[in-house]
Amino acid sequence: MLSERRLQVLRAIVQDYVGTEEPVGSKALTERHNLGVSPATVRNDMAALEDEGFIAQPHTSAGRIPTDKGYRLFVDKLAGVKPMTPPERRAIQNFLDGAVDLDDVVARTVRLLAQLTRQVAVVQYPSLTRSTVRHVELLSLAPARVMLVLITDTGRVEQRMVDCPAPFGEGSLADLRARLNSRVAGRRFTDVPTLVEDLPEAFDMEDRGTVSAVLSTLLETLVEENEERLMIGGTANLTRFGHDFPLTIRPVLEALEEQVVLLKLLGEAGDSGMTVRIGHENAYEGLNSTSVVSVGYGSGGEAVAKLGVVGPTRMDYPGTMGAVRAVARYVGQILAES
Amino acid sequence: MLSERRLQVLRAIVQDYVGTEEPVGSKALTERHNLGVSPATVRNDMAALEDEGFIAQPHTSAGRIPTDKGYRLFVDKLAGVKPMTPPERRAIQNFLDGAVDLDDVVARTVRLLAQLTRQVAVVQYPSLTRSTVRHVELLSLAPARVMLVLITDTGRVEQRMVDCPAPFGEGSLADLRARLNSRVAGRRFTDVPTLVEDLPEAFDMEDRGTVSAVLSTLLETLVEENEERLMIGGTANLTRFGHDFPLTIRPVLEALEEQVVLLKLLGEAGDSGMTVRIGHENAYEGLNSTSVVSVGYGSGGEAVAKLGVVGPTRMDYPGTMGAVRAVARYVGQILAES
DNA sequence: GCCTGGCACTCTGCGCTGGTGAGTGCCAAC
DNA sequence: GTTGGCACTCACCAGCGCAGAGTGCCAGGC
Numbered sequence: 117m118l119s120e121r122r123l124q125v126l127r128a129i130v131q132d133y134v135g136t137e138e139p140v141g142s143k144a145l146t147e148r149h150n151l152g153v154s155p156a157t158v159r160n161d162m163a164a165l166e167d168e169g170f171i172a173q174p175h176t177s178a179g180r181i182p183t184d185k186g187y188r189l190f191v192d193k194l195a196g197v198k199p200m201t202p203p204e205r206r207a208i209q210n211f212l213d214g215a216v217d218l219d220d221v222v223a224r225t226v227r228l229l230a231q232l233t234r235q236v237a238v239v240q241y242p243s244l245t246r247s248t249v250r251h252v253e254l255l256s257l258a259p260a261r262v263m264l265v266l267i268t269d270t271g272r273v274e275q276r277m278v279d280c281p282a283p284f285g286e287g288s289l290a291d292l293r294a295r296l297n298s299r300v301a302g303r304r305f306t307d308v309p310t311l312v313e314d315l316p317e318a319f320d321m322e323d324r325g326t327v328s329a330v331l332s333t334l335l336e337t338l339v340e341e342n343e344e345r346l347m348i349g350g351t352a353n354l355t356r357f358g359h360d361f362p363l364t365i366r367p368v369l370e371a372l373e374e375q376v377v378l379l380k381l382l383g384e385a386g387d388s389g390m391t392v393r394i395g396h397e398n399a400y401e402g403l404n405s406t407s408v409v410s411v412g413y414g415s416g417g418e419a420v421a422k423l424g425v426v427g428p429t430r431m432d433y434p435g436t437m438g439a440v441r442a443v444a445r446y447v448g449q450i451l452a453e454s
Numbered sequence: 455m456l457s458e459r460r461l462q463v464l465r466a467i468v469q470d471y472v473g474t475e476e477p478v479g480s481k482a483l484t485e486r487h488n489l490g491v492s493p494a495t496v497r498n499d500m501a502a503l504e505d506e507g508f509i510a511q512p513h514t515s516a517g518r519i520p521t522d523k524g525y526r527l528f529v530d531k532l533a534g535v536k537p538m539t540p541p542e543r544r545a546i547q548n549f550l551d552g553a554v555d556l557d558d559v560v561a562r563t564v565r566l567l568a569q570l571t572r573q574v575a576v577v578q579y580p581s582l583t584r585s586t587v588r589h590v591e592l593l594s595l596a597p598a599r600v601m602l603v604l605i606t607d608t609g610r611v612e613q614r615m616v617d618c619p620a621p622f623g624e625g626s627l628a629d630l631r632a633r634l635n636s637r638v639a640g641r642r643f644t645d646v647p648t649l650v651e652d653l654p655e656a657f658d659m660e661d662r663g664t665v666s667a668v669l670s671t672l673l674e675t676l677v678e679e680n681e682e683r684l685m686i687g688g689t690a691n692l693t694r695f696g697h698d699f700p701l702t703i704r705p706v707l708e709a710l711e712e713q714v715v716l717l718k719l720l721g722e723a724g725d726s727g728m729t730v731r732i733g734h735e736n737a738y739e740g741l742n743s744t745s746v747v748s749v750g751y752g753s754g755g756e757a758v759a760k761l762g763v764v765g766p767t768r769m770d771y772p773g774t775m776g777a778v779r780a781v782a783r784y785v786g787q788i789l790a791e792s
Numbered sequence: 793g794c795c796t797g798g799c800a801c802t803c804t805g806c807g808c809t810g811g812t813g814a815g816t817g818c819c820a821a822c
Numbered sequence: 823g824t825t826g827g828c829a830c831t832c833a834c835c836a837g838c839g840c841a842g843a844g845t846g847c848c849a850g851g852c
Contacts, residue, residue, distance in 0.1 A: 141844050154796055159845070177803045177844050217614070219683075251593050253603065265591065265603060265611070273603065273613045276555075345557075351689060352707035369690035479815050494825055497816070515815050515831045 118168070124151060125161045126170055127194040130182050134432055139179030184395035184429060187407070191392050191433050198434035200442045204232075208442060212450050218242070218272055222347050225423065225447050230350025232439040235427035236372065238410075240346045240382055242272060242420045242451065249300045249308065254293045254330065259283045262326070264333055269415070278333045281325035288323050292330065305338050344379060344421070348372055357428055367402025368426070382410050382422040390437055395429045405429060409436050413444035415451035423447070462489060463499045464508055465532040468520050472770055477517030522733035522767060525745070529730050529771050536772035538780045542570075546780060550788050556580070556610055560685050563761065563785050568688025570777040573765035574710065576748075578684045578720055580610065580758045580789065587638045587646065592631045592668065597621040600664070602671055607753070616671045619663035626661050630668065643676050682717060682759070686710055695766055705740025706764070720748050720760040728775055733767045743767055747774050751782035753789035761785070 118126075128149040132140040142155040142162060151158065162180055165171045170186035173179070182190065200208070211228055215221040222239050229237035253265040260280040267273050295318065299311045312331050316324045351372065354365050371377050377400050384391075384399070390411040396404050407429045412419025423444055425436060466487040470478040480493040480500060489496065500518055503509045508524035511517070520528065538546070549566055553559040560577050567575035591603040598618040605611050633656060637649045650669050654662045689710065692703050709715050715738050722729075722737070728749040734742050745767045750757025761782055763774060 139844090143844075155844095156796055156798090157794085160795085163846080173845085175803060177801080177846095179844065250595065251601070253591055253593060255589050255591060255605075257589065263589070263605065265605075267593070267601065267603075267613070273611055275605065275611045349711060352704055352711060355704040355707065366690055366693040369693065373687060373690060477815090481815075492825055493815095494827090495823085498824085501817080511816085513832065515817095516833075517815065 118164070121151065121153070122161045122165060123189075123194060124149075125158060126165055126182070126186060127190060129162075129165075129171060129180055130186065130190045130194070133181050134430055137430065139174055139181050141179035144179070182430075184397065187394045187429055187433070188397075191394070195434045197390075197441060198438040200438055205442065205446075208232075208446050212446050215450065221447065221450055223349075225443060226347050226349035229423065229425060229439065229443050230353060232443065233425045233427065233436050234350075234356070235353050235425045235431065235436065236348060236350045236368075237423070237425050238346060238348050238372075238378055238382065239423040240344055240379070240421040242268075242415070243344050247272075247415075247420055248302055248304050251301060252293070252296050252334065254289055254296075256284070256286060256289055262289070262330060264330060264337070266334070266337055274337050276333050276337055278326075278330050280329055282322060284323060284326045288319070288326075292319070292327060308338060309335055346375060346378060346382075348378070350425075353427075364405060368406060371400055371402045372426070381408055382424060390441060391424075392433065392437070407431055407433075409433070409440050411440055411444045413448045413451075415448060420451075459489065459491070460499045460503060461527075461532060462487075463496060464503055464520070464524060465528060467500075467503075467509060467518055468524065468528045468532070471519050472768055475768065477512055477519050479517040482517070520768075522735065525732045525767055525771070526735075529732070533772045535728075535779060536776040538776055543780065543784075546570075546784050550784050553788065559785065559788055561687075563781060564685050564687035567761065567763060567777065567781050568691065570781065571763045571765065571774050572688075572694070573691050573763045573769065573774065574686060574688045574706075575761070575763050576684060576686050576710075576716055576720065577761040578682055578717070578759040580606075580753070581682050585610075585758055586640055586642050589639060590631070590634050590672065592627055592634075594622070594624060594627055600627070600668060602668060602675070604672065604675055612675050614671050614675055616664075616668050618667055620660060622661060622664045626657070626664075630657070630665060646676060647673055684713060684716060684720075686716070688763075691765075702743060706744060709738055709740045710764070719746055720762060728779060729762075730771065730775070745769055745771075747771070747778050749778055749782045751786045751789075753786060758789075 125145065128145050128151070129140050132145065132148060142158040145151070145158055146153070146155050162171065165186075166173070166180065169183060170189060171180040172183050174181060208228060212221065212224055215224050218241070222241055225239045226237045229239065247268045249266070250269050251267045253267070255263040255265070257263050257277075260283050262278045262280060262284065263275060264278055265273060265275045292315075295315060296312065299315070300308050303311060312334070315331060316327045319327050351369070354368060357364050357368075381393075381398065381400065381403070384393070390409065393408045393410075395407060398404065398406065398408060403426070405428065406426050408424055408426050410422050410424025412422050414420040424440060427436065463483065466483050466489070467478050470483065470486060480496040483489070483496055484491070484493050500509065503524070504511070504518065507521060508527060509518040510521050512519060546566060550559065550562055553562050556579070560579055563577045564575045567577065586607045588605045588607050591605070593601040593603070595601050595615075598621050600616045600618060600622065601613060602616055603611060603613045630653075633653060634650065637653070638646050641649060650672070653669060654665045657665050689707070692706060695702050695706075719731075719736065719738065719741070722731070728747065731746045731748075733745060736742065736744065736746060741764070743766065744764050746762055746764050748760050748762025750760050752758040762778060765774065
């Protein structure tokens with residue numbers, strides 16, 4: 117168990133290192149934080165912290181830098197979330213309020229998050245899985261060709277072509293449209309399969325093939341869209357990463373291009389509350405020297421997607437967490453309004 | 455006017471420099487290319503080329519590197535477009551054939567282009583301006599709220615909310631839908647404004663306000679979407695850029711985040727044929743040490759959007775141009791089929 | 793038992809130096 | 823117009839020494 121003062125020393129080390137990006141020594145620590153003890157004492161504490169694995173020396177006779185374990189302790193126990201100031205909150209709200217559609221909301225969110233945190237921002241599009249159907253529209257484009265358009269409560273629109281096994285009249289189409297909407301409008305996506313199960317039975321034999329084709333395309337859309345999309349921004353901030361450039365930045369850029377990796381990264385985060393994954397806690401190897409701060413957001417009380425930032429393990433955790441939390445909150449509001 | 459041999463020397467310098475990334479000297483040149491003359495002669499030619507501004511020395515007593523002007527001459531006169539090999543063509547086609555929708559086509563194109571050229575790829579979504587309307591759909595979501603969905607021949611879908619000044623019945627909505635589609639379906643976007651001009655007159659006074667609102671939203675959508683979207687990929691290739699990393703890469707990453715800059719960049723390219731902008735020929739300052747190779751692509755004979763790559767001025771122009779041209783051609787085919 | 797000042801020790805980082813090699817420009821000769 | 827020769831100029835690298843920051847340890851004090 118670490119004494120109170122040793123925790124203070126760790127906190128001071130993290131803060132200084134984040135600020136200066138240089139290993140911090142015992143003398144500098146006592147000068148900048150009034151710990152009430154001498155450098156020699158701090159040195160003893162540092163030795164203890166090093167034994168426990170919270171800090172490390174890059175080389176003998178250099179200052180100390182926090183390890184992943186050290187940051188973990190800092191985030192969990194030693195630092196809170198730094199709330200945004202009122203002007204910042206207003207700026208966030210103003211910026212997001214100007215959005216015209218879902219794409220725009222996501223794009224603005226990414227920009228905002230990247231600017232606020234000065235790191236790389238990642239925003240997942242609201243998932244279809246947890247949202248509800250607002251409307252299903254069917255359009256006849258040719259005698260045996262129907263376009264299916266799906267509109268969600270988050271304003272997302274998906275369309276698919278359906279090739280019909282037999283010609284399908286306008287009357288049947290209108291009938292199907294009406295029946296389909298009365299069953300699924302306002303319902304959750306996960307409920308849709310059972311809700312439409314027996315729908316073909318209400319139609320003439322000749323139309324059943326087409327009805328089934330439409331329904332299976334609809335269900336397919338739901339499943340496929342679980343491969344969710346996301347948007348990233350602020351990659352220019354990677355240049356502030358470190359001095360040993362190409363080696364650090366390359367795998368990060370590669371990871372950012374792999375949507376699968378990123379989705380997994382965000383997905384791993386717990387459903388509620390903010391998640392911070394530090395350095396080697398990230399499963400993906402290329403992100404071993406980065407931390408990911410992520411949180412869910414949604415139009416109601418419920419999270420429909422996640423957003424977050426990727427930055428060096430040496431980041432301002434309280435500030436970043438505050439920004440991420442605030443942005444998620446306001447995006448949720450915007451989505452609920454529209 | 456430069457003699458034939460001097461042009462050969464310039465070509466050799468460009469080829470060697472692109473390959474080795476190091477300034478090339480007179481001796482190395484004669485060894486690797488059989489020019490049939492001695493190093494001393496080549497030195498004289500180099501001095502002449504330097505006087506004309508086609509090559510430069512990083513420092514006294516170093517080899518020569520091509521200037522932007524030198525690359526320009528190389529691209530215009532000394533090198534052709536290197537065609538893709540048959541296996542490469544097959545690979546391109548196979549890769550693009552798997553796409554399920556427009557987003558997927560664009561996403562695959564970006565990946566492909568980035569991989570082929572090992573540079574940063576930029577692909578513009580097919581523009582609405584030149585495409586035609588496939589269908590306009592109107593959905594009543596609430597008594598005084600209508601959703602407008604616009605479907606284009608390139609498979610793109612845009613939706614907008616319309617707040618109606620007065621409640622609007624299902625009958626009127628169906629009427630408007632029918633009239634609207636009969637007028638604009640299959641027509642070019644640029645023609646739409648005049649085609650719908652007198653539409654409100656066909657409706658009762660009480661509905662005219664809503665009809666006008668719908669129409670103006672439709673026209674707005676056309677205009678707004680001229681701010682076209684684009685997708686980029688292969689940013690990890692920036693790490694192969696140069697040795698003086700942060701300084702070179704930062705402005706490029708920043709430029710890539712500015713969609714406006716990129717759209718302008720692609721837009722500046724001529725409508726037909728391939729465009730190569732080298733170094734300082736790019737208006738945007740951050741891209742002064744990069745070259746942009748771009749070309750239009752489209753579903754018919756006509757270009758509906760552009761795609762291209764951004765790379766260091768020291769790039770393999772013939773190869774890059776070949777890849778860009780081939781990809782544009784196949785994407786056009788895919789779009790025409792769907 | 794914990795804190796403190798002192799001291800010797802260990803590295804990194806920096807600037808200086810000299811040597812090497814690649815490449816050039818010029819010139820005189822062919 | 824081409825060629826070989828020659829002196830000259832730098833960039834690059836390795837080796838050296840020095841200064842500075844930081845540490846670990848120890849003996850003494852509260």
